[in-house]
Amino acid sequence: MPHFEGLLGDEPRIIILDIGSAYTKCGLAGDTGPRCIIPSETKNPRNQQTSKIWDYSSTDELYEHLKELLYTLISRYLLVTPKDRRVVVIESLLCPTDFRDTLARVLFKHFEVASILFAPSHLLSLMTLGTKTGLVLDVGYQESFVVPVYEGIPILKGWRTIPLASKAIHSRIKSQLLEHGTVSTPEQKHQPVASMPDILTDELLEDIKVCCCFVTEYSRGQQIQEVTMRGGHANKLPPPPPDTDYQIDGGSVLNISGRIREHTCEVLFEQDNDETSIATLLMDAIVACPIDTRKDLASNILVTGGTSMMPGFYHRLQLELSHLLKKPCYAQQLGIKRFLFHKAPAKENYTAWLGGALLGALETLPSKSLSRDVYLQKGKLPDWCCIDSDFLLEDKNSKS
Amino acid sequence: MATFATVDLVKYLCTCEKKFPICRLYLCKHCLKLRCIDCVQHEVDTPYCPNCLEIMPAQEAKLKKNRCSNCFDCPVCGHTLMTRASGHISPNPEDPNKSVTKKTYYLACGFCRWNTRDINMLDQTVATGNWPMLENPHVKRINNLLENYKLMAQVEKADRERKKYVKRRSHLYLQDKFNLSPSVMKRKGLSSFSSLSLKEGDKTIEDLEPSVPVESFDPLPNDYYTQPAALEKTTKLVHRLSVPEFQPEDVSKLHPINKHLIMKKSLRCRECEHNLSKSDFNPCSIKFKIQLTALHWVPEVRIMTPSTFTYNKETLVTLTMSNPSVFNTTVTLSQIENETDVDYCTAKVELPKKELVLASRDEPSMHVYEDSSQAHEFKDDPKLIVFRKGNKIGFVVKVTPVVPQGDVKICFLLKHEFRNTTVAALQSESKEPEIKWLEHKVYLCLGTI
Numbered sequence: 103m104p105h106f107e108g109l110l111g112d113e114p115r116i117i118i119l120d121i122g123s124a125y126t127k128c129g130l131a132g133d134t135g136p137r138c139i140i141p142s143e144t145k146n147p148r149n150q151q152t153s154k155i156w157d158y159s160s161t162d163e164l165y166e167h168l169k170e171l172l173y174t175l176i177s178r179y180l181l182v183t184p185k186d187r188r189v190v191v192i193e194s195l196l197c198p199t200d201f202r203d204t205l206a207r208v209l210f211k212h213f214e215v216a217s218i219l220f221a222p223s224h225l226l227s228l229m230t231l232g233t234k235t236g237l238v239l240d241v242g243y244q245e246s247f248v249v250p251v252y253e254g255i256p257i258l259k260g261w262r263t264i265p266l267a268s269k270a271i272h273s274r275i276k277s278q279l280l281e282h283g284t285v286s287t288p289e290q291k292h293q294p295v296a297s298m299p300d301i302l303t304d305e306l307l308e309d310i311k312v313c314c315c316f317v318t319e320y321s322r323g324q325q326i327q328e329v330t331m332r333g334g335h336a337n338k339l340p341p342p343p344p345d346t347d348y349q350i351d352g353g354s355v356l357n358i359s360g361r362i363r364e365h366t367c368e369v370l371f372e373q374d375n376d377e378t379s380i381a382t383l384l385m386d387a388i389v390a391c392p393i394d395t396r397k398d399l400a401s402n403i404l405v406t407g408g409t410s411m412m413p414g415f416y417h418r419l420q421l422e423l424s425h426l427l428k429k430p431c432y433a434q435q436l437g438i439k440r441f442l443f444h445k446a447p448a449k450e451n452y453t454a455w456l457g458g459a460l461l462g463a464l465e466t467l468p469s470k471s472l473s474r475d476v477y478l479q480k481g482k483l484p485d486w487c488c489i490d491s492d493f494l495l496e497d498k499n500s501k502s
Numbered sequence: 503m504a505t506f507a508t509v510d511l512v513k514y515l516c517t518c519e520k521k522f523p524i525c526r527l528y529l530c531k532h533c534l535k536l537r538c539i540d541c542v543q544h545e546v547d548t549p550y551c552p553n554c555l556e557i558m559p560a561q562e563a564k565l566k567k568n569r570c571s572n573c574f575d576c577p578v579c580g581h582t583l584m585t586r587a588s589g590h591i592s593p594n595p596e597d598p599n600k601s602v603t604k605k606t607y608y609l610a611c612g613f614c615r616w617n618t619r620d621i622n623m624l625d626q627t628v629a630t631g632n633w634p635m636l637e638n639p640h641v642k643r644i645n646n647l648l649e650n651y652k653l654m655a656q657v658e659k660a661d662r663e664r665k666k667y668v669k670r671r672s673h674l675y676l677q678d679k680f681n682l683s684p685s686v687m688k689r690k691g692l693s694s695f696s697s698l699s700l701k702e703g704d705k706t707i708e709d710l711e712p713s714v715p716v717e718s719f720d721p722l723p724n725d726y727y728t729q730p731a732a733l734e735k736t737t738k739l740v741h742r743l744s745v746p747e748f749q750p751e752d753v754s755k756l757h758p759i760n761k762h763l764i765m766k767k768s769l770r771c772r773e774c775e776h777n778l779s780k781s782d783f784n785p786c787s788i789k790f791k792i793q794l795t796a797l798h799w800v801p802e803v804r805i806m807t808p809s810t811f812t813y814n815k816e817t818l819v820t821l822t823m824s825n826p827s828v829f830n831t832t833v834t835l836s837q838i839e840n841e842t843d844v845d846y847c848t849a850k851v852e853l854p855k856k857e858l859v860l861a862s863r864d865e866p867s868m869h870v871y872e873d874s875s876q877a878h879e880f881k882d883d884p885k886l887i888v889f890r891k892g893n894k895i896g897f898v899v900k901v902t903p904v905v906p907q908g909d910v911k912i913c914f915l916l917k918h919e920f921r922n923t924t925v926a927a928l929q930s931e932s933k934e935p936e937i938k939w940l941e942h943k944v945y946l947c948l949g950t951i
Contacts, residue, residue: 115564125743132648134638135747137567169540176544181568181765183545212540231713232647312739314731319721344730363731401715411749413726416719442715447640447647449749460648464655469662 116462117180117215120192120223120455121171121205123156124243124268125408127455128175130182131190131462135448136455138179144170161204168208176213184213188471190462192223192454194240195249195256195486196263202483210477219461219471220483224249224256226457227406230446235395236402239384240454241409243268246370246380248387252395260390262383266370268409272307274366275315283362287354301350314346314358317367317414320421326365327372367412371422381422385432393437401442408451416443512803514796515943516541521846527796528778530771531922534940536796537771542778547766550785553582557785558763569760572630576611577741577756583609585629586617609633609758621754636757638747650710798826801833801860801918803944806896811849811951813906819948824894825860833858833918838943846945851912852900854886863893903951910948917941 116131121142129136142155144167155171158164176184189209193202202220209215224238224247234254240247246267250260279302283295295302318326328334342360350356371379378386384403388396405416423441426432448456461467472484509523516522516538528537549563550556551570558570574583590604606625610617619625626632638644735753742749750756769779780792806820825831835853859880880890888896903910920940 127746133567134641134644137746139743139746173544177546177765177767179568179762181546181549181563181763183543185543185545214543229651230644230647232650232710233713309738313733313736316722316726318727322727341727343727346731346733348733358731364727414722417721420717420719440717442717443719444713444715446713447643449746451749452746456644460644460651463648464651466655466658469659 114182114187116188116190116467117176117182117184118190118192118455118458118462119172119175120452120458121155121168122242125451126155126171126175127192127452128179129455129459130180131459133459134456136452136459138175139452140175140179142171144174156201161200164201164204165208168205169212172208172213184209184215186214186216188217188219188462188467189215190219190221190458190467190471192226192458193220194247195222195224195261196245196247199485202485206472206477206483210474215474217468217471217473218477219467220485221458221461222249222256222486223406223454223457225251225254226455226461227404227446227453229457229460230448230453231402231404231444233402233444235398236404236444237384237387237399239380239403239405239407239410241267241370241380241405241407241415243409246383246407246409248383250387250391250395250399252391252398257391257395260387262387262390264378264380264383266380267407268308268311270369271311271315271366271409272304274369275307275310275362276302278362278366279356279358282359284357285350285354286357287352292357295356301354301356306350310348310356310358310362311366311412314348314363315366315412316363317370317412317418318364319414320418320425322364323368323371323418326368330365330368331372331374367415370409371418379422381419381426384423385426385436388438389432389435396436396438400436400438401440402444403441404444404446404453406446406450406453410450511805511947513945514800515945521945524796524800524802527800528769528771528794529796529799530774530776530778531794531799532774532776533771534920534922534938535773536800536942537778541772543770543772545768545770547768547781548783548785549763549765551761552764553761555785557783563763566760568763570763571760573761574609574633574758575761576614576616577744577759578616579611579614580744581611581613582761583611583758586610587629588625616756618758621756623757633758635760636745636748646710799920800940800942801825801831801916803916803946805946805948808949809901811901811903811910811949813903813951816852816900816902818898819901820888820896820898821946822894822896823858823860825863826893827921828862828864829919829921830862831860831919833860833916836915836917838913838915846911847913848905848908848911849901849903849948851902851914853914854897854899856883856886858887858895858897860895861890861893901948905951907951909950911946912948913943913945915941916944 118127118129118131118136120127120136124142125139126142127136127139129138143152144155145152153167155164155167158167172184176182191205191209206218209218223240227238227240228234228236228251235252237248237250240249244267245263245265247263248261250257279295280299281296284292285295285298285301286292322340325338325340329336329339339361343363345360346358346363348356348358371381373379373382388399391399405419410416420441420443427436427438446453446456477483509525512523513521514524514527514536516527517535518538518541520538520540522538526539528542529535530537546560549558549560549568551558551573553573554570556570556572558566575581576583585607586609587605587607590606591601592604594600594602604627606627607629608618608623608625623634737750737753737756741756742751744759745757748755748757766781766783766785768777768781770777777792778794779790781787782789782791801823804822804824806822809817809819811817823833834857837851837853838847861880882890882895886897888898890896899912901910901912917939920938922936922938
């Protein structure tokens with residue numbers, strides 16, 4: 103009985119949407135977890151082709167894909183009527199303008215939602231802790247992205263990002279398998295993977311990462327990097343963990359060597375020519391911040407993003423940080439003795455979503471979000487990086 | 503069967519300027535315009551469980567997070583789980599010499615053989631309901647946070663209300679007028695959250711324990727370095743993500759998943775807000791209460807036989823047109839003026855100039871007509887109308903491709919009579935239904951040169 107939905111119960115619940123570069127998290131405000139986490143891709147029902155949301159060549163193409171994706175989310179998972187509902191969109195601070203604009207266009211014009219609030223993911227992640235100060239590290243699919251937040255205001259001078267995350271791990275697994283990997287098919291044993299590179303699909307690489315790989319200990323990691331990065335002798339490698347036989351469809355068995363299992367995640371921590379890794383990212387972010395904020399930031403680190411759920415990630419990150427602290431370049435500048443981490447009351451891959459769900463359940467939401475009327479009137483979105491768009495929200499305030 | 507097999511050859515232009523095959527279009531009887539799937543509003547009608555086909559009222563579905571409480575999916579393969587009964591022989595408490603058979607139930611997947619005994623879930627004494635549910639371990643903390651933020655939001659709202667009153671008297675008014683707000687405020691997009699942070703002196707702060715920081719984490723257990731990855735004991739990412747709040751990594755932590763509901767959907771015209779399609783309330787029924795698909799109201803054009811084309815040479819093509827209405831319908835075809843889009847028009851077309859009359863659709867006598875008698879009745883020109891059978895005619899158009907290669911595409915304007923039976927019935931019973939003329943642009947792809 104859709105007509106009575108608004109009368110009988112409370113207000114229609116707000117849709118919380120987080121379109122990540124690998125996975126989309128979607129649910130309703132006030133829930134303790136998203137209703138679904140699905141890949142950010144759409145499937146063409148005619149030719150069964152999947153297309154990734156973020157691989158778009160034009161905004162028109164993006165528009166069609168977003169429409170498909172949102173339709174699936176709304177009618178398959180949320181089972182709600184989108185018209186006149188409020189939406190909270192969780193976005194990265196680095197979200198391209200044309201993506202935001204297109205998403206707003208789909209939501210306002212096609213689904214006719216009442217209002218949208220674009221909320222930065224790092225701030226929302228902090229909301230799940232109940233604190234206002236913290237150093238938020240998001241290790242997602244495309245990149246690792248750190249933003250220091252002090253008293254609820256992001257220190258924009260201190261944001262740092264590096265293209266080391268899931269995607270880098272996947273391509274490392276792929277190149278390693280192509281170089282050394284072997285496949286045993288029913289016909290022939292121990293064929294090199296390079297002879298049939300087609301089997302290495304993105305899904306397979308992801309599954310290998312999830313099921314077989316882990317982040318190794320600091321000391322072992324250093325030994326490995328000594329050999330792989332700085333050309334040390336191979337006999338200095340720690341004894342690798344045992345190989346794993348990974349079943350692929352069709353009776354083939356892919357041999358995942360212990361080296362692949364242990365070495366691939368090193369890509370996040372090995373310092374290349376610029377001496378940057380995920381750990382230095384955090385350090386540099388702290389260094390860029392005002393000196394009186396540094397202690398607070400270092401003792402409130404929050405890690406989000408699915409990649410940080412790799413086994414051993416936290417242990418390694420923490421040791422990396424404390425070793426970096428001994429380096430002269432940081433020791434003199436920082437004056438910090440220790441790092442403290444927070445664990446959000448959620449899995450890392452939906453921490454930002456949970457923040458959105460908390461924000462969406464508040465009664466101040468309407469005054470903070472951009473309403474459909476204002477959008478249709480002005481035709482643009484407010485953005486943190488352009489100053490002239492303030493009028494959009496202020497207009498609304500004076501009306502409300 | 504062209505309507506169902508190769509639907510993309512003949513397309514009609516929707517009011518929103520997109521081209522769709524006729525079977526995917528709707529005709530709004532109130533605006534008298536074609537509507538496609540993109541220009542209608544989709545609404546939730548009734549959520550129901552696809553397994554037990556039981557309707558769940560929207561309120562209840564909301565509470566249960568759109569999941570059925572009695573049906574379960576296999577956490578491994580997604581197949582529906584079956585309830586299995588097994589007999590247990592236990593001694594009778596009253597008479598130790600006799601034993602009684604007690605029935606217990608467990609859930610098993612008929613496809614991948616997973617069952618609830620694999621994860622050491624206790625068998626149940628009743629067949630339905632009563633299965634233990636998982637609970638998010640963070641619920642309490644999240645609710646605490648939410649309560650706290652709600653209090654803060656109230657304070658903020660009250661603050662704003664107060665400001666509205668005192669605005670004119672305070673210096674803030676001047677600030678607003680001359681736009682002297684501090685530069686931090688310029689960053690509206692970011693600063694609008696700052697007010698949600700805890701303020702000193704707020705009484706709410708005491709209720710919330712701060713999050714406890716962790717200084718060091720346990721290293722990985724030694725098994726990682728000495729054992730091969732236990733693939734059969736590790737769940738895949740799909741399994742984890744299907745239960746976002748728990749994401750079990752160990753196979754033994756998998757738990758039956760309550761079946762997700764699906765819904766019956768109704769479509770509504772965006773302009774006049776009338777229903778275009780509304781299904782029967784009952785999930786078991788496949789009938790519609792309202793179904794305004796264009797197939798039932800607009801004459802359908804099909805290509806009769808494939809033809810071969812040569813560049814700049816006239817070819818006769820036979821098209822058929824059938825009338826879905828219960829009245830005789832007059833149709834005229836005409837060229838589309840100013841059609842410059844070469845993508846959709848690659849041939850010159852000569853259309854029948856006379857009006858075409860389509861016989862009414864008469865379901866019972868559809869297969870008994872004889873061709874000759876009908877042709878006589880309608881005084882058809884045999885050069886134009888190739889055949890006539892029931893509500894369908896075959897007519898000839900002359901097509902001259904103007905491009906040397908590629909697809910031969912033609913387009914024309916189809917104008918047909920439309921008798922609006924529903925509106926007429928509402929107005930008066932005696933009056934004949936009013937005749938309206940509707941125009942549709944039709945795009946055909948006839949084949950390659």
